[in-house]
Amino acid sequence: MAQSNRRAAGGRIDRNRPVRFTFNGKSFEGFEGDTLASALLANGVRVTARSFKYHRPRGIMGHGPEEPATLVELDGEDASGNCPVTTVPLRDGLSARSVNCWPSPDFDLGGINQLFARFIPAGFYYKTFKWPNWHLFEPSIRKAAGLAAAPSAPPAQGHFEARNAHADVLIAGAGPAGLQAALDAGRAGKRVFLADEGTEAGGSLLSRNLTVGGRAAMDWVADTVAELSKMENVIHLQNATVWAYREHNLMIVNERAPDQNSILERSWRVRADEVVIATGATERALVFGDNDRPGVMLASSVQAYVNRWGVTPGKHAVLFTNNNSVYEVAVDMIAAGIAVEAILDSRNEVPQAALDLVSGVTVHTGTVIGGVRGRKSVRGVRAVPKTGGSGVWIDCELLACSGGWSPTVHLWSQSRSTLRFDDDLAAFCPDQPKQACRAVGAAAGNLTLDQIIEGGEDLSYGIEPMWRVDVSGQRGKAFLDVQNDVAVSDVHLALREGYDNVEHVKRYTTGGMGIDQGKTGNINIIGTVAMQKGLPLQEVGTTTFRSPYTPVSFGAIGGLRENWGLFPYRHTPVTQWNKDNGAVMYEAGARWRRPGYFPKAGEGLQEAVNRECQAVRTGVGVYDGSPLGTFELKGRDVPRFLDFIYSNIMSSLKPGDGRYGLMLSEDGLILDDGVAFRLDENRWLISTSTGHADAVNQHMEKLLQTEFPDWQVMITTVTSQWNNATICGPKAREVLQAVGSDIDLAPEAFPFMSFREGTVAGFPARVVRVSFTGELSYEVNVAPRHMAALWDKVMEVGAPFGILPVGSESSHVLRVEKGFLSLGHEVDGTVDAYDLGMGWAMSNKKPDYLGKRSVELRRSGGGTRRELVGILADDPNRQIPEGAPLTPGGRKEATDGLVTACVWSVVHNRWVGLALLEDGHARQGETAHVRLKDDVIPVTVTKPVFHDPEGKLLRS
Amino acid sequence: MMLITCPFCGKRNESEFIHGGPVGAVRPDPNAVSDEEWVEYLTVTPNPLGPVQEKWWHARGCGEWFTIWRDTRTHDIVEAPDGTK
Numbered sequence A: 001m002a003q004s005n006r007r008a009a010g011g012r013i014d015r016n017r018p019v020r021f022t023f024n025g026k027s028f029e030g031f032e033g034d035t036l037a038s039a040l041l042a043n044g045v046r047v048t049a050r051s052f053k054y055h056r057p058r059g060i061m062g063h064g065p066e067e068p069a070t071l072v073e074l075d076g077e078d079a080s081g082n083c084p085v086t087t088v089p090l091r092d093g094l095s096a097r098s099v100n101c102w103p104s105p106d107f108d109l110g111g112i113n114q115l116f117a118r119f120i121p122a123g124f125y126y127k128t129f130k131w132p133n134w135h136l137f138e139p140s141i142r143k144a145a146g147l148a149a150a151p152s153a154p155p156a157q158g159h160f161e162a163r164n165a166h167a168d169v170l171i172a173g174a175g176p177a178g179l180q181a182a183l184d185a186g187r188a189g190k191r192v193f194l195a196d197e198g199t200e201a202g203g204s205l206l207s208r209n210l211t212v213g214g215r216a217a218m219d220w221v222a223d224t225v226a227e228l229s230k231m232e233n234v235i236h237l238q239n240a241t242v243w244a245y246r247e248h249n250l251m252i253v254n255e256r257a258p259d260q261n262s263i264l265e266r267s268w269r270v271r272a273d274e275v276v277i278a279t280g281a282t283e284r285a286l287v288f289g290d291n292d293r294p295g296v297m298l299a300s301s302v303q304a305y306v307n308r309w310g311v312t313p314g315k316h317a318v319l320f321t322n323n324n325s326v327y328e329v330a331v332d333m334i335a336a337g338i339a340v341e342a343i344l345d346s347r348n349e350v351p352q353a354a355l356d357l358v359s360g361v362t363v364h365t366g367t368v369i370g371g372v373r374g375r376k377s378v379r380g381v382r383a384v385p386k387t388g389g390s391g392v393w394i395d396c397e398l399l400a401c402s403g404g405w406s407p408t409v410h411l412w413s414q415s416r417s418t419l420r421f422d423d424d425l426a427a428f429c430p431d432q433p434k435q436a437c438r439a440v441g442a443a444a445g446n447l448t449l450d451q452i453i454e455g456g457e458d459l460s461y462g463i464e465p466m467w468r469v470d471v472s473g474q475r476g477k478a479f480l481d482v483q484n485d486v487a488v489s490d491v492h493l494a495l496r497e498g499y500d501n502v503e504h505v506k507r508y509t510t511g512g513m514g515i516d517q518g519k520t521g522n523i524n525i526i527g528t529v530a531m532q533k534g535l536p537l538q539e540v541g542t543t544t545f546r547s548p549y550t551p552v553s554f555g556a557i558g559g560l561r562e563n564w565g566l567f568p569y570r571h572t573p574v575t576q577w578n579k580d581n582g583a584v585m586y587e588a589g590a591r592w593r594r595p596g597y598f599p600k601a602g603e604g605l606q607e608a609v610n611r612e613c614q615a616v617r618t619g620v621g622v623y624d625g626s627p628l629g630t631f632e633l634k635g636r637d638v639p640r641f642l643d644f645i646y647s648n649i650m651s652s653l654k655p656g657d658g659r660y661g662l663m664l665s666e667d668g669l670i671l672d673d674g675v676a677f678r679l680d681e682n683r684w685l686i687s688t689s690t691g692h693a694d695a696v697n698q699h700m701e702k703l704l705q706t707e708f709p710d711w712q713v714m715i716t717t718v719t720s721q722w723n724n725a726t727i728c729g730p731k732a733r734e735v736l737q738a739v740g741s742d743i744d745l746a747p748e749a750f751p752f753m754s755f756r757e758g759t760v761a762g763f764p765a766r767v768v769r770v771s772f773t774g775e776l777s778y779e780v781n782v783a784p785r786h787m788a789a790l791w792d793k794v795m796e797v798g799a800p801f802g803i804l805p806v807g808s809e810s811s812h813v814l815r816v817e818k819g820f821l822s823l824g825h826e827v828d829g830t831v832d833a834y835d836l837g838m839g840w841a842m843s844n845k846k847p848d849y850l851g852k853r854s855v856e857l858r859r860s861g862g863g864t865r866r867e868l869v870g871i872l873a874d875d876p877n878r879q880i881p882e883g884a885p886l887t888p889g890g891r892k893e894a895t896d897g898l899v900t901a902c903v904w905s906v907v908h909n910r911w912v913g914l915a916l917l918e919d920g921h922a923r924q925g926e927t928a929h930v931r932l933k934d935d936v937i938p939v940t941v942t943k944p945v946f947h948d949p950e951g952k953l954l955r956s
Numbered sequence B: 001m002m003l004i005t006c007p008f009c010g011k012r013n014e015s016e017f018i019h020g021g022p023v024g025a026v027r028p029d030p031n032a033v034s035d036e037e038w039v040e041y042l043t044v045t046p047n048p049l050g051p052v053q054e055k056w057w058h059a060r061g062c063g064e065w066f067t068i069w070r071d072t073r074t075h076d077i078v079e080a081p082d083g084t085k
């Protein structure tokens, strides 16, 4: 019968709005307001899962994020894995499956593991599969373990987003204590951010029939929520879990389905002056043999299903407790028509106030459970005196347990605030705050309503702790951590084997490492360790609480930062032209998008690159050099500053002239290379490589602000204030002339490494004669708004000269032919200027500059160094992979170099390469050997330049 | 994520800043120190368990370099110990 366990009336569900869903392929019906768990229980579904390691049948044990037993995988548009069944709101069309079982939890082939259970003790993963290595076994073990698979595609519709907020007070939890705190702060005019993980406010009051000042407690909740909703200084979110407490009161909140149509989840980052932790308390499981059978539930969860969702999870019940809280639960169960067969109370004395609530029910004091009948469902329990004895069997299909309550101190502890073990409450409670936070309500150890709100009425607590049932004759495993199948015997084994620190016990047994983070069971593990070692719990301590408090989807963490959105690309004004002209776009460092090459129809990379390079070497080409880092430096002290940060002398430059230079770091390594031009007496322009612009900026600002605060140097980043088209090749001058400029382009009037201001194509321009290709070259800089027009003009006027656009692939070929170095290729964290044959850049005249002393110190030790050389394979058609090692004689021994670059040279019609080679400068003309995995390539060592070694062309 | 006070912009998220390392020794005249002293200057930086003075750069803000005292055990930003600034 459909919903056979649904009560006729009552609960916070809407019986007029049925909801259809499927679970493990079978169709069911629930109601609006149900969770997947409450709907399954309403339909009498008992076995909902198989356990992780032993594949034991499991049911639903909890009603919230503490659920240890049943995890589900959702299909379809809300695909996600490993969701606690109790936290999945029911929705029409929902399709869910149990994890850990195949083909179904009722008939699970993996259940055969139970037969081998005694071979899978704690530390199993430590002890087994050591040979040859764990990774060989891991995939099949993970598959057998059967946790859910990650969704294979992003959600079909909707997106995730992130928001920032500031608050005077952030309150985590909208139960009685959180609502009271929000009311107090809101009335005081503070900016309040109240977030609660549940679908509606009220916390424990949603499940309990308590009163405040003689009225139903939920009326008080409704009044409070209504008053808060009228306050403009209060943000109140439901379905919003505060899952992380970070440094300096940064709280991370995961809000689910704030807008069903477009926003799936929202991640809030809230910086709060004060944090109020009102996260309530979590009921603990009790530990006895076969305490994991379907039908064993937390007492508070039974109460929640009965009252909040109108579900009776069983018809005949036994309750088992060590404190007063279940007596109120028994009252509600009886009212719902459940036959309460007995209450087993491990305490010898039970307060009269509790007994008065359940007159007519048999209460066995000083009694524990010594055995459980039933495998796929509880069928009965054996009540035995805790002092021992055979006891009596009591038939039941539902066993509601309470091991007491643990304040939910996860956020408190994440903030590094300390805990103390309270002997009266038998629980770890907040002690000293380490950030601006305080705990209130049950989270602070105030476990009864009268301690929390004025007029609240509640039974006293009265716990006598029992970390595990300790009577003889018990059979079956007694689980401490149901999710990870960790039993008392596993903890005992860990202790015997010397893992006796609680953090070691956790890792060795995996207890508390499930996605429920041991919310119902960790305290029992600590108690079991304490019992075994004869220590007080305070000395055993807790394991470290870490975020997230409950599982958070990666989508919510990522927000809108998907794919390129994580770091947006940077574009120049020529991007559209590049795309229109068939460029294959690359990333060129620092997120700049640049054309890699411009293939014609049917052309491959190599043909296109050869064509572009040929144009530059024999005719003319043009490239967009805008992404190069560019800085303008202004002030009286720029010359001495540049002399300090470059290894060569810049201060001697005349206005209009420039120089190539190396920047070193203080430890003598090459930070960057580039050119510096003196615009006038006190204004300079320097360029850096594209990828290092930000690092160089940081370097210069740090020196100026922290080392030389009295030097007058102002730095302005102008990378995006000037764009440039660099026209290069033997016909570059003719093309620039045709484009039109008022600058005298004659070689003697405008020589290499100089700078002129004027107009080009009618636009104000700075033209610089630098060359990164080895050819005659003009870098024409204009304002970004003129760049696209300049580019069009250059292409139009250059067409009769055969001008071609040049991509970064060709730039690489051209610089390798010329032997120009590239950071990241020839320059790594080991080479210095001398190794690169650039000793001329290391000034002997300056007594001090950055890195000088360190280079001298490093070289003073003597010994050979890896030096830059050219390499030519005997076979001109043999390409050598970049990065390939060189070894002495090609033998299998320590390398004596590596190939830094290898390109097809259009000048020589062959492959040419650069390499860093041990003692390379002295080995020119010799043969060296590149060693590949299955081949050795003999190469001739040459000078690292293959084109125009005298530099006549670039000066032409 | 820490909350760092820039002397110009006030309290800002750590993500706006770049860490510039602990404040170390003053750069000596490289021509007046021994090799050992130079290596010491280059490689030995303060790394205490407790408060350390650090350089931070408000890179995604005003561009100011400044120093703070941070407790390495807690990430708390603390007052300078007595007698220092």
Ligand SMILES: [Zn+2]
Residues within 6 Å of the ligand: B006, B007, B008, B009, B010, B058, B061, B062, B063, B064
């Ligand atoms: Zn600032």
